[in-house]
Amino acid sequence: xxxxxxxxxxxxxxxxxxxxxxxxxxxxxxxxxxxxxxxxxxxxxxxxxxxxxxxxxxxxxxxxxxxxxxxxxxxxxxxxxxxxxxxxxxxxxxxxxxxxxxxxxxxxxxxxxxxxxxxxxxxxxxxxxxxxxxxx
Numbered sequence: 001x002x003x004x005x006x007x008x009x010x011x012x013x014x015x016x017x018x019x020x021x022x023x024x025x026x027x028x029x030x031x032x033x034x035x036x037x038x039x040x041x042x043x044x045x046x047x048x049x050x051x052x053x054x055x056x057x058x059x060x061x062x063x064x065x066x067x068x069x070x071x072x073x074x075x076x077x078x079x080x081x082x083x084x085x086x087x088x089x090x091x092x093x094x095x096x097x098x099x100x101x102x103x104x105x106x107x108x109x110x111x112x113x114x115x116x117x118x119x120x121x122x123x124x125x126x127x128x129x130x131x132x133x134x135x136x
Contacts, residue, residue: 002049002112003057009123011114016061016121020047039096044085048100055109058100063116080113080127091134104129 001019005011022030023038035054040047045066049056060082062070073079085097092098104111111128114121 002059003110005112005123007123007125010117010120011123013119013121016114023049044097046085046097046100048096052096052099053103053107055100055103055107057109058104058111059114060111061114061116061121077124079130080124101129102132 019030020038020040022028023032023036025031035050036056037051038047038049038059039051045061045063047059047061049059062082064071067083069081070083071081073081082101084091084101085095086092093102101111105128108128110126113124113127115124116122
């Protein structure tokens, strides 16, 4: 379902949350097999479909102003800057949430970007990693 969205499609936050949870239950209407389970890091805004190294897609949910450097980098909305998960400013490159982003250019799975829109998520499109920068 998520891989067939078009730009500007809206998803209720509760519905997306339930989809993520129900993807893990084999007796759910959202069960598509264990290769399609949606994994996550609690409260981090990033999920991934599948198991390492066979990721099908990454889901990023972001809110304006969450991190200073996050957001659109051009008016055409084709480049979005997203911060890695970090603890006290230190990025753990082995963290699952970071690893699915770092490995995206190798496996070429889509990154589905959703932005906050009140009680809904607005789909912004499928993206890919073009650069990984570490702040000094």
